[in-house]
Each structure stands twice: as structure tokens, then as C-alpha cells.
Amino acid sequence: xxxxxxxxxxxxxxxxxxxxxxxxxxxxxxxxxxxxxxxxxxxxxxxxxxxxxxxxxxxxxxxxxxxxxxxxxxxxxxxxxxxxxxxxxxxxxxxxxxxxxxxxxxxxxxxxxxxxxxxxxxxxxxxxxxxxxxxxxxxxxxxxxxxxxxxxxxxxxxxxxxxxxxxxxxxxxxxxxxxxxxxxxxxxxxxxxxxxxxxxxxxxxxxxxxxxxxxxxxxxxxxxxxxxxxxxxxxxxxxxxxxxxxxxxxxxxxxxxxxxx
Amino acid sequence: xxxxxxxxxxxxxxxxxxxxxxxxxxxxxxxxxxxxxxxxxxxxxxxxxxxxxxxxxxxxxxxxxxxxxxxxxxxxxxxxxxxxxxxxxxxxxxxxxxxxxxxxxxxxxxxxxxxxxxxxxxxxxxxxxxxxxxxxxxxxxxxxxxxxxxxxxxxxxxxxxxxxxxxxxxxxxxxxxxxxxxxxxxxxxxxxxxxxxxxxxxxxxxxxxxxxxxxxxx
Amino acid sequence: xxxxxxxxxxxxxxxxxxxxxxxxxxxxxxxxxxxxxxxxxxxxxxxxxxxxxxxxxxxxxxxxxxxxxxxxxxxxxxxxxxxxxxxxxxxxxxxxxxxxxxxxxxxxxxxxxxxxxxxxxxxxxxxxxxxxxxxxxxxxxxxxxxxxxxxxxxxxxxxxxxxxxxxxxxxxxxxxxxxxxxxxxxxxxxxxxxxxxxx
Numbered sequence: 001x002x003x004x005x006x007x008x009x010x011x012x013x014x015x016x017x018x019x020x021x022x023x024x025x026x027x028x029x030x031x032x033x034x035x036x037x038x039x040x041x042x043x044x045x046x047x048x049x050x051x052x053x054x055x056x057x058x059x060x061x062x063x064x065x066x067x068x069x070x071x072x073x074x075x076x077x078x079x080x081x082x083x084x085x086x087x088x089x090x091x092x093x094x095x096x097x098x099x100x101x102x103x104x105x106x107x108x109x110x111x112x113x114x115x116x117x118x119x120x121x122x123x124x125x126x127x128x129x130x131x132x133x134x135x136x137x138x139x140x141x142x143x144x145x146x147x148x149x150x151x152x153x154x155x156x157x158x159x160x161x162x163x164x165x166x167x168x169x170x171x172x173x174x175x176x177x178x179x180x181x182x183x184x185x186x187x188x189x190x191x192x193x194x195x196x197x198x199x200x201x202x203x204x205x206x207x208x209x210x211x212x213x214x215x216x217x218x219x220x221x222x223x224x225x226x227x228x229x230x231x232x233x234x235x236x237x238x239x240x241x242x243x244x245x246x247x248x249x250x251x252x253x254x255x256x257x258x259x260x261x
Numbered sequence: 262x263x264x265x266x267x268x269x270x271x272x273x274x275x276x277x278x279x280x281x282x283x284x285x286x287x288x289x290x291x292x293x294x295x296x297x298x299x300x301x302x303x304x305x306x307x308x309x310x311x312x313x314x315x316x317x318x319x320x321x322x323x324x325x326x327x328x329x330x331x332x333x334x335x336x337x338x339x340x341x342x343x344x345x346x347x348x349x350x351x352x353x354x355x356x357x358x359x360x361x362x363x364x365x366x367x368x369x370x371x372x373x374x375x376x377x378x379x380x381x382x383x384x385x386x387x388x389x390x391x392x393x394x395x396x397x398x399x400x401x402x403x404x405x406x407x408x409x410x411x412x413x414x415x416x417x418x419x420x421x422x423x424x425x426x427x428x429x430x431x432x433x434x435x436x437x438x439x440x441x442x443x444x445x446x447x448x449x450x451x452x453x454x455x456x457x458x459x460x461x462x463x464x465x466x467x468x469x470x471x472x473x474x475x476x477x478x479x
Numbered sequence: 480x481x482x483x484x485x486x487x488x489x490x491x492x493x494x495x496x497x498x499x500x501x502x503x504x505x506x507x508x509x510x511x512x513x514x515x516x517x518x519x520x521x522x523x524x525x526x527x528x529x530x531x532x533x534x535x536x537x538x539x540x541x542x543x544x545x546x547x548x549x550x551x552x553x554x555x556x557x558x559x560x561x562x563x564x565x566x567x568x569x570x571x572x573x574x575x576x577x578x579x580x581x582x583x584x585x586x587x588x589x590x591x592x593x594x595x596x597x598x599x600x601x602x603x604x605x606x607x608x609x610x611x612x613x614x615x616x617x618x619x620x621x622x623x624x625x626x627x628x629x630x631x632x633x634x635x636x637x638x639x640x641x642x643x644x645x646x647x648x649x650x651x652x653x654x655x656x657x658x659x660x661x662x663x664x665x666x667x668x669x670x671x672x673x674x675x676x677x678x
Contacts, residue, residue: 143422160479164472172427344578345579
């Protein structure tokens, strides 16, 4: 048993995780493609036309999974950042930094698709309902995290400061969601709600789940890719990075100049 | 803790201009809205809670940097972190002083400005009570952002980006309280939620601020 | 007793120093020497607990040096004069003391400032003092506070010869009473009982 515990911690350094991430990535890309194709097929061909909303509603197959992922990624990001802060490890902090842009993109996608849904359905590009507004605020939280890490030069301080911000954000997200819901129910202006959809047909649910899985696999794959880039950047001064094939490749250029000189 | 509070109050008294500028900002910003929107009293009465609360938020934001920046620059922040007194209490003292200097004047000014918007006395009361409960939350939560962005490039604007999303619940409950009152629903629910936010902020925000300070000083 | 083992400090991706070990016992002091930028200040900040080392640990009397007990025994003076410009010398000194937990009466504070040559200037806002005088305001804490470990980063900067001599005597007395000190300085410090550490 203790052997397996030791094994996991072996991957906690950038040096050992880098090749592992490289091996894992193709699997996740494949899974993302498979789930994506399945989900889109279900969403656009199998799911029935909605009685009240016609064909345009199909955008929820992107909108809802994107929202779910944006919230899920924030939690995961905060978790990794927290682990990095508590255990003072570098890789966890790098993971949080790698996930943030994907989460922000998911939030942005959710907002855009929400707008595209709203326009043909209710005639307005933006609806101040609880979900969309919370999504907007989540987007701001992501931007804040990214901006803070970008503004701090020292990577260790950036990791830790981002961790504090992410943890404060995680505590606040339920509060923000609750307050926005409260605000929305009191200002019962628009009677439409993107969340209050009629009881969904089974197929619709399946479509959304498949797309959610697709987005999840995609996020992991792209997160790993970004993580590898961050590792290369931050560990650029170490021997093992300098000896990597992809880092050494530009050496070909020096050969050419030697010949011409 | 009282010593730190006393010190910050003394410093603020000796540098009155900084404090007064933020207050004048509050006055000017809230006066801009009627100028931009139009003088019909019915409309003004409707937008008043939102305008006054957003003004208070922005005025608090202006003063947040002041909390730690000068101490960081002249080295006294280091001394505070190294003091045998737990940093939690020192931070609480600084927060208290900041609120007394930045938040409390807003609470006092708000009813006067509310009159500009033709709010009735009871609504003014709800507004003031809401601000009294909410401005400490703004100071406490803002301190976390101020500590995180110490000495960082683009500090002021970055601080706004970090902190304003976290201010939104306070804004919603505070402005909502006045609106609930004017529409006859009673402000009790909103105000108790504000009080709950205050209680949570009092206990948790200083911890986050101390962690952020230590990180910024490394 | 202060002990450090295997201390490593990393700034950005440069390793400033690695594997530093030393011990400072009662009555001893450590002179940290080295060129500019080699990490003297970083080492002192590590010892004070302001930053965490990449590797290694620091112990005070056998316990890890990161709790309030350690901070109670520590007096750290860094590069900054650590005084508020808008407060008077007296207020600064009294405030610094109350932050440390001991209240200083006006007479005691004035007496301390007088020992450092600041008589007559106690009630001036520090803004009006020269750089050397500003540093002396906080050096006055050395006499008002009973701390066992003094960690002083370039304490002799901006001091005139008389003040330098006075500070030297003060450190000497502190060591005789069983205190410890870690000092960085470009100049040679003529105090007995010193160990050298070259970075």
C-alpha cells in the first residue's frame, strides 16, 4: 500500500509530470473528439424539436455544458491553487495557472451562447437572469485571477497570491449566486428564465451530458498542454529542460549558419 | 490592536486631503447621475439606492490602496508582520481605522445626498442602516485585494478588477433593501442578510488578508 | 540559540545561496559578508521569518523559528528606516513599542532618543529629520526593547563616526548580557566574539 502512495508523490514534480502529461494528452483529445461527435449528433439530429422554442433551442447543448464546466473548472482551479499554497509545491500552482484560461473561455462561451439563445427567443441579446448574471461575475473572477498572476513577476508569489484570490472567490461564488438569484426574483421583470426549461426529454439530457463530457475531456487535454508549456517556461533554467528534444530542435538553425559562414 | 488603530487614525488626520478627496468623489459621482439622466423626481427616486450604493463602492475603492501601500513603502509593514502580536489583530486594527476614516463618513453623507434624490425619510433610514452594515464589509473584503496587490504593477486598476465582483452581494442587498422598503415589502430580509455578510467578513476576511500580506512580503 | 541548517534561497530562477549551516550561541554574533546582490539581505529576511527558504530550516532554541515566541525574542532592522514620516520621533518609538507589547512612557522614550543624539528633536515629524537621524529613531528600539536576537541589515548606513562607535558599544553590551546578533555590513565591525559567514 505505501508503495502506491510513494508512487503518486513521485509525479508531484514538474520533471516527472511533464512526460506523463505528454502521454496522457492524446487519450483526452480522443475522448473529447468521441464525446463531442456523439453529443453534437444527439443534440442536432436525435433530440426532438422543442414544442415552444423550435430549432433554435439546440444551442443549449453548448450553452449548458459550457456553464457547468466554467463552474467546475473554477472549483478545480481553486483546489489545485489551495493545494499548492498549503503544501508549498510548484506543480499544483502551475496546474491552477494552466486551467484558468480554459475556465474563462468556458464562461465566455456560456455568455455568448446565452445571448445567441436569447435573441431569437425573446428578442433581446442580454437577459439579466440569475444564471447569466452569475456567469458574468464568474467570468470577472476568472479575469481577475489571470490578471493578478500576470501582474506579479515572481512566479512563486504569483502562485500563492492567485491561490488566496481563488479560495476567496470559491467561498464567494455561492454567496454571489444566492444574492443574484434573490435580486432576480424580486425584480420579476422578465418572466423568461433560461433555467426554467420545460421537463426535458431524455434525449436532450443525454445530449447535454455527452457535450459536458466532451468539454471536460477537452479542458483536461488543453489544460495539460498549457501545463507543459508553463513547465517549460518556468523550468527553462534546469538541465532536464535544456536537454529535451523539443527545446533542442532549434539547433538545426545553427548548422545552416555555420555552412554559410 | 488599538495601538494600530490609533496610529492609522493619527496618520489620516495628518493627511486629511487624501481622505477628503475620496469623500468629495462620492458627492460628485452621485451628483453626476441626475445630470446624466434627467431631473424627474420619480425616476430619481427609483435609481437613488443603486446610484448611492455604487458611489459608495467606488469611493471605498479609491481609499483601499492607502491601507497598506505607504506602510509597505517605508518598511513599517515589515515591522508589523514581525511583531509578537498576532498579525490578525493588527490587520483588524487597520481595517477598523480605515472604515472609520473612509466608510463612516460615507454613511453620514448618504442621507444628505439621498435628499437630492427626493427619497423619503424612512427610505433614507434604510439606506443609512444598510450602508452602516455594508461599508465595513467593503473595507474588510477590500483589504484582501489591497494586500494581494501590494507593490504590483497596475495596482489600482487591478485592485478594482479583483474586488468589485466580490462587492456585488453587498451592493445587491444594500440597494435592494431600500427598493424593498419603497415597494412595501419591508427591508428586514435584506438588512439581516447584510448583517450576516458582515459577521462572516469580520471572521474570515482578516485571515485572508494576513495570508495575503505574508505572501506579498516574501 | 539560533541554528540554521541547509538553507537555500532561490530568487526567480537563480539560486542565491545553498546549503548554508551555522549556529549562533549566547554572547556570539554572526557577521554576514559578501558583495552586493549576493543574498545578504535575503538571508536576514529568511532568518527573521519574512520569507521561507526553498530548502532547509531555521531553529530558535530548538523550535522552528516561525511563531510568536520567536518574534518576541527578535528585533529586526532592515533597509528601511521603518518610521512613519508624518509622526514624530517620539510617537514612532512609542508606537513601535506598543506593537511589540510593551508600553513606553514619554520619559523612557525621550531618554532612549537622547542616547542616540536626538534630544530636542523628539517632537518633530520625522519628515524633517536627516536620513541618519531617521535611522537612529528606530535604532533607539535597541535600548528600549529586551530582545535576545538582533538581526540588523546594514545598521551602520548613514551614521556618523560617533554614532557608529555608539552602536558598536551597544552591540557589545548586548552580547555581554548573553544576547545574540546577526549583522550585515560592508565595513569591518570591531566587536569581539564574531563569526564570519561569506556568501
